[in-house]
Amino acid sequence: MLPNYKLVSRESKVENTVIRVGDCTIGGGAPVVIAGPCAVEEEEMMVKLACKLKRLGVHILRGGAYKPRTSPYSFQGLGVAGLRILADAGRAAGMPVITELTDAAHISDVCRYTDIIQIGSRNMQNFGLLQEVGRLKFPVMLKRGLSATLEEWLLAAEYIMAEGNREVILCERGIRSFETYTRNTFDINAIPAVKLLSHLPLIADPSHGTGRRELVLPVARAAMAAGADGVMLEVHPNPDQALSDGQQSLKPEELVSFMGELTNNTRLHTKASA
Amino acid sequence: MLPNYKLVSRESKVENTVIRVGDCTIGGGAPVVIAGPCAVEEEEMMVKLACKLKRLGVHILRGGAYKPRTSPYSFQGLGVAGLRILADAGRAAGMPVITELTDAAHISDVCRYTDIIQIGSRNMQNFGLLQEVGRLKFPVMLKRGLSATLEEWLLAAEYIMAEGNREVILCERGIRSFETYTRNTFDINAIPAVKLLSHLPLIADPSHGTGRRELVLPVARAAMAAGADGVMLEVHPNPDQALSDGQQSLKPEELVSFMGELTNNTRLHTKASA
Amino acid sequence: MLPNYKLVSRESKVENTVIRVGDCTIGGGAPVVIAGPCAVEEEEMMVKLACKLKRLGVHILRGGAYKPRTSPYSFQGLGVAGLRILADAGRAAGMPVITELTDAAHISDVCRYTDIIQIGSRNMQNFGLLQEVGRLKFPVMLKRGLSATLEEWLLAAEYIMAEGNREVILCERGIRSFETYTRNTFDINAIPAVKLLSHLPLIADPSHGTGRRELVLPVARAAMAAGADGVMLEVHPNPDQALSDGQQSLKPEELVSFMGELTNNTRLHTKASA
Amino acid sequence: MLPNYKLVSRESKVENTVIRVGDCTIGGGAPVVIAGPCAVEEEEMMVKLACKLKRLGVHILRGGAYKPRTSPYSFQGLGVAGLRILADAGRAAGMPVITELTDAAHISDVCRYTDIIQIGSRNMQNFGLLQEVGRLKFPVMLKRGLSATLEEWLLAAEYIMAEGNREVILCERGIRSFETYTRNTFDINAIPAVKLLSHLPLIADPSHGTGRRELVLPVARAAMAAGADGVMLEVHPNPDQALSDGQQSLKPEELVSFMGELTNNTRLHTKASA
Known part of the structure; x- marks a missing residue:
């Protein structure tokens, strides 16, 4: 164990960290599904989509209001207006919501x-930015960098925890490799590795990962x-017209069988590990 | 679809290719487990291990007689003597066997x-070498190169098939990335991608992949x-004393619960896709 | 040419951008050498080093006051105190200085x-952060990300320029590859590629690059x-005792022959391109 | 130093290995230029090109007769007929020739x-194949694998030398990275690293490297x-009609100024290291 893994390591805390958000627990054994569009777009669509996802069994609604885009001329998200739409949609559907923070100025x-x-x-x-969110009492999901080693990723979580915030969720979203057929290479090895090295919950993002x-x-x-604790999926009612990431977005109805399998697999897991 | 995917592509042959080896079918729906030591070592150990693996439900015995090693001064395998031991162990246990071919001179x-x-x-x-095995009527398992794209890998299979041999099995065994915590990065994306692009059976090698x-x-x-059709696992009765790859080898008894889950998952899969 | 390269591209501005800092011009044909320690340490050492570097022909003094470190428990730089020491050393030696900005809060x-x-x-x-420095009238040197493509790097420069700041210098500092013998893989291809694609000056950082x-x-x-317009080198009077990056730091006296060759090569270049 | 670097290492042999081929020495201080088309095509073109290259100062003629191509349906080279054309062109121009060996069956x-x-x-x-050429008394140029570490490359050379052949030349030709703007990433770090680690001559191949x-x-x-001992360049009289690798081939006349600089730089190098 690296000496710098003071708070993040499994040695420092043997039992899994469980994070509660609304009715939902992350890291507590039951798989969590986070879903929603890459970027928050129009309000009516967002509310309708949220309610549909809720009915399908999705636990948390995602949507970006501040979009970090490679080009300065691409759609950059709706900002505070997007946050309000996301919050409204979450409230309408009865789901907690998650969004990306790109700048300390937007924390409040x-x-x-x-x-x-x-x-x-x-x-x-x-x-x-890590230290700023480290000073909050607020759940933070930390995505792995495009070319971050496991060690760098865990130490980035350590930066947050060292400031006092212990509600950190890790998210594997694929790394950059030579392969061009897929957008990123989802690092499946990272899932069991991180679960062995750390007590923090771990979410997989196969939308960006593929x-x-x-x-x-x-x-x-x-x-x-x-062994992931859940997945985050990009879902859009009309992927081909999404303002970003349409090629990796699913339609809500495509989730149906997956949500069913997840319930079955949980039972299986419980039996297997019992 | 690339115009060079003449024989390898799903378009060229819609139904899955199923390869029969002894009592075992690869690509036919039931998961296949290939297991054994990295290198064939001593005969008595090999026979005992093969029988143990057979009892655990393993389908095919693996073992290297010609070992491609990074250094010319590392153990290079037992050669023909190793082939004989492998064959004896397979016969004793009633399992087909697989071994690596590194040189056309060893084909017969x-x-x-x-x-x-x-x-x-x-x-x-x-x-x-691909063309030589392409001229045989003999099942060939083609591992993906360390930095081969999916396209290069499928075209390597095309090389074999273009010579007439249609019994090709693909094997994903991890690619080289910047990550140093694991030996390779198992490319999980490749599993569904290859199953969509090609009708060939696909085996995963998580021993090398991690x-x-x-x-x-x-x-x-x-x-x-x-969606893999099976897995290949390095198993050694005493991994810490293995002549090669001990750090990624399992003990036979560690397979027990996995073999059980595999049977359960198959049922699940059957239900899910029905 | 990508449509998003509005300001950064050679098409948008044919002649080289030349940036003046004190007596020094970057991108104007004469090679520029930036040198100094990874992190600003003690004042007396810094002044002495700066004067020595100036005598060797170095043009610009570097030194980090805010150090982004992988671990939260590593030395993080001296902050404002470090900036003051750097400024003093630069003044004592008669050299402009460069330092890393990691947080918009430190801009002033x-x-x-x-x-x-x-x-x-x-x-x-x-x-x-790019947009913040884009709103300044102040030279900015933008290092390439560890796994940034040329396109992403140039578009990051575009982010700065789109806000109005045209004094952007690019810096190639190596990318992350599978090779572990070196810390990074210096991407020499990027040097002529960027000089063809863009009018911006380009500095090489072989200290991080190797x-x-x-x-x-x-x-x-x-x-x-x-074809680089200059180099940035980590230099420390006593590399083995440097607070960071000692293994890639040179001693000042090791620069002597390089500085001489640089003068000769310039002449050569002038002849060659004449 | 790795214990397996028995013959390849600088420690095992301090002075540079110098290889003589016809009038030409590789590794002896004077830069060597190898040039020619990717694949040997038509005889008259080849003879003309060889004579032109000779006049430009090129030392060794290259041309592929056995072409390893990603697709089995691409042009695979002219085989023995190509070897004869290459030999004729070399004789006509008074230059030694180099070609790729892909199969032990073609050694004689x-x-x-x-x-x-x-x-x-x-x-x-x-x-x-390495061991086969290791048993010859014949110069062998060993290109670095697409994702080979320096260690793996040097140990591949060790494979050749361990069989008795000491006339090994190394060739850096770029590695595979995430960057897609260039075909490969030329690993410039490898040049000084290999010259420090080994006494073998080292050629750069910027055609494949970029x-x-x-x-x-x-x-x-x-x-x-x-610090490379020479370069290998793909040159074709009409790159846009080359049967392979046209996009990275130069026209002969494009070499003129480079060949001149090389002579000047040699003098410079001699002065600098004196």
Whole structure:
């Protein structure tokens, strides 16, 4: 064990960290499904989608209001207006919501309107931002950087925890490799490795991890089988017209069989580990 | 679909290719487990291990007689003597056997003593060797190269098939990335991608794909959940004294619960896809 | 040419951008050498080192006051006190200074005490920070991210320029690959590629690009031969006792022959391109 | 130093290995230029090109007769007919020739018609082939594998030397990274690293190392500045009609200024190291 894994390591805390958000627990054994569009778009669509996802069994609603985009000329998200729409949709459907924080200046808005702060891949080593959210009492989901080693990722979580915030969720979302068929290479090895090294809950993001709609659910199943505590899925009522990431978004109805299997697999897991 | 995927592609042949080896079918729906030591070592150990694996439900015995090693001064395998031991162990246990072919000069020996020829990662683009095994009527398992794209891998299979041999099995065994915690990065995305692109059966090798004993079974579970037709596992009665790859080898008894889950999951899969 | 390269591209501005800092011009044909310790340490050492570097022909003094470190428990830099020491050393030696900005909260301090703002690799896609420095009239050196493509890097520069700041310098500092012998893989291809794609000046950082002292000067020579406008070198009077990056730091006296060659090569270049 | 570097290491032999081929010495201080088309095509073109290259100062003629191609349906080279054309062109121009060996079955033909055997990237760990050429008394140029570490590459050379052949030349040709702008990432760090670790001569191949014509000469200059013993360049009289690798091939006339600089730089190097 690295000496710098003071708070993040399984040695420092043997039992799994369980994070409660609304009615939902993350890391407590029952698989968690987070779903929603890449970016928050129009309000009516968002409320309708949230209610549909809730009926399908989804636990947490996602949606980006501040979108970090490679080009300065791409759609950058709706900002506070997007946060309000997300909060309204979550309330209408009775689901907690998660959104990405890209700038310390938006912390108070993000905390007002949402339930979990997401720190994205590009900011995994934005240490100032990590320390800012470390000073909150608020759940933070930390995505792995595009080329971050497991060690760098866990130490980024340590940055948050060292400031006092212990409600950290890790999210594997694929790493950059030479392969071009997929947008990223989902690092399935990271799932059991992180669960052995750390007590923190771990969510898989196969939407970014594959970048191709047709691969998302098989890799979601794989991540659950490898020990993830849940998955985050990009879902859009009309993926081909999504303002971003349409090629990796599922339609809500495509979740149906996966949600069913998840329930079955949980039972199986319980039996297997009993 | 690439125009060069003439024989390998799902378009060229819609139904799954099923390969029969002894009593065992690969690609026919029932998961296949291949297990055994990295290198064939001593005969008595090998026979005992094979019988134990057979009792655990393993279908095919693996063992290397010609070992491609990074250093010319490392143990290079027992050669023909190793092939004979492998064949004896397979016969004693009633299992077909698989071994790696590294040189066209060994083809007749490998075909005499074994049931499936493995082409290893380092030889994935040894096109002369691919063409030689392409002229056989003999099952060939083609491992993905360390830094081969999906396209290069499928075209390597095309090399074999273009010579006439249609009994090709693909094997994902991890790719090289920047991550150093694991020996390789198992490319879970490749599992559903290859099953969509090609009709060929696909085996996962989480032993090489992770390089760490404690990650092998979770990643094996993941690969099956993602749609693999089976797994290949390095198993040694005494991993710490293995002549090669001990750190990624399991003990036979560690397979017990995995073999059980596999049976349950199959049922589940059958229900899910029905 | 990508449509999003509005300001950064060679098409948008054919002639090289030349940036003036004190007596020094970057991108104007004469090679620029930036040197100094990874982190600003003690004042007396810093002043002495700066004067020594100036005598050797170094043009710009570097030193980190805010150090982004993988672990929260590593030395994080001296902060404002470090900026003051850096400014004093620069003044004593008659050299402009450059330091890394990691947080928008430090902008006014960094602008008060230094001449060039460095945006480090980990913040290459910290878009909020890019936009903040984009609103300044102040030279900014933008390091390439660890796994950033050329396109992502140029678009990060576009983020700065789109806000109005046209004084952007690019810095290639190595990318992450599978190779572990070196800390990073210096991407020499990026040097001529960026000079073709963009009018912005380009500095090479072979200290981070190799991570090994004995490789720094050969790769510095290579970068200049490939068309870089200058190099940035980590130099420490006593590398083995440096508070960070000692293994990639040179002693000042090791620069002597390199500085001489640089003068000769310039002449050569002039002849060659005449 | 790794214990397995028995013959390849600088410790085992302090002075540089110098290999003589015809009038040409490789590794003896004077830079060597190897040039020619990717694949041997038509005889008259080849003879004309060889004579032109000779007049430009090129030392060794290259041309592939056995082409390892990703697809079985791509042009695979002219085989023995190509070897004869290459030999004729070399004789006509008074230059030694080099060609790739892909299969041990072709060794006697390749040795009859050429002066240096090239082992390509895909065969860097084809250990049987390495051992076969290791038993010859014939110069062998060993290209680095697409994802081979420096250690694996040097140990591949050790495989050849361990069989008795000490005339090994190393060739850096770029590694596979996430960057897609260039075909490969030329690993400039490898140049000084290998020259420190080993006494063997080292050639740079910026044609494959970049995959883009406009980057070839800048990276060739960089490799020489970093300490390479020479460069290998793909040259074709009409790159857009080349049967392979046209996009990375130069026209002969594009070599003129580079060949001149090389002479000047040699003098410079001599002065600098004196």
